[in-house]
Amino acid sequence: MRPPNCKVILITGASSGIGKACAELLTAEDHIVYGTSRRPSAMPTEYRMLEMDVTRDDSVQRAVERVLAESGTLDVVVNNAGYALAGSIEDTTLEEAQQQLDTNFMGTVRVCKAVLPPMRAQGSGLLINVSSLGGALGLPFQAFYSASKFALEGFTESLRQEVAPFGIQATLIQPGDVRTPITDNRLQARQSAPGSAYRACFEAALRIIEKEEQAGVAPEQVARLVLALVNHPSVAVRYTVGHFSQRASTASKPFLPSRMFEKLVMSFYGLSRRS
Template sequence: MKKVILVTGASTGLGFATAKILAAEGHTVYGTSRDIKRIKDAPFKPLQMDITDDASVNTAIAQIIKNDGQIDVVVNNAGNGIVAPLYATPVDEAKRQFEVNFFGMVRVNSAVLPGMIERKSGMIVQISSLGGLFGLPYQGMYCASKFAVEGYSESLRMELLYTGVKVAVVNPGDFKTSFTDNREKLPFSLSHEKLQKDFDAAVACMGRDEQNGSHPDVVAKKISKIISKANPAHNYLVGALGQTIVPTLKAILPGKMFAKLMNGHYGIK
């Protein structure tokens, strides 16, 4: 059954791949960007939307409803990343991270869900991260924003349980996208040679892991399968086995051992 689908953050990476594949399957797909000029050669319908702005979100949603009458699926993909020591991250920077990764998603859902509830059908697909299931050194604010997505989605699923609207969360690992280049690295403001070295090592490891990751089409194809399900699972972990097994390791290992394991991977010793 063909659907009307909204994919946020569709100018590059996972969002572009998802919108492209869903459109190729015959769905009516709107892919958003705050700067529509960034969406080039799109096989889907580009749509201007700044998820940090209420008016922009509401205008874009209204345009889709005017064109197609309804929205069947929302893929909340838009997001960004900040790397910095948590003890040296200004509150304004933390707010900015949450404004995109969490509150942007809340705005979109709040604009779309009343219509889905009224029709007693629809699906919200939240693009979280494996970093929403366990912490990562020097990506603490990013992880915190994704942990928030997890808690929000779990509660939302409970609230919508008897409405016909489904909620699924996708937790990707590292994939080769422009996310690496777009990640913002805040200055290391503390005068501490050892911690500065740890920070630099961790940031370098993040980039290597992502650039050695799989093509974003892997996630896009998983999302395609999810939206075809009448009863999707709560969470879908997508990525290399060495990454998707980490939540299990977190559950069975002592906390100190798990922290050492993660630090070791990022070159922190």
């Protein structure tokens, strides 16, 4: 028999960073946690690690079926798996762009489609989709990362409304910079090589992006928000988490003239218009 407040929780991308911090905290709080990775290591963890590649339908379906077979229910899903792709739009191939969207956006779509039927049948469930500050503002040289998170934002707003009549809730988390291996795991567009017209601007912006990430909040701060949402009776559309200055920048976007806001973002990344 499970204690009344113990929930069965699936976290995608739990081998590292935010997902790992969430898995550790939720396990410590006596929830039953399943984490996923494309290559689950043999290293023992307090929680169960399953193999899942969010870009493959069969892999997603297999992992979800495994959780249901073992636990009989699935209360919460944290759609967290993702990576960052950097490079100018011109230097990014369509294949690189598609892969970014296939993981960060369609990966969450695949997981949602796999878990919604059982959640509908049980008449409850909570989907926590990990977006980003990049889902609130278009970041230069991370256009396809931003596009993947903007897509996730629209998708989750729609999802919430469709599933609410079945007792299912969905919400978004927008972290600012978080100190995780996302920096080392970042892929760079292969054509961002010496000779690219964007090379100097790109390199300068990338140095800022990387510095900010490594000065970001600890992933445990995001995990504490996730824990609060797991225990929340009725979640809001979105939550921001991170340094105050970054949370304030998203909050100020609707209130500032759009060109002024854009200028602030450009100057932050060392960009200026040709005069």
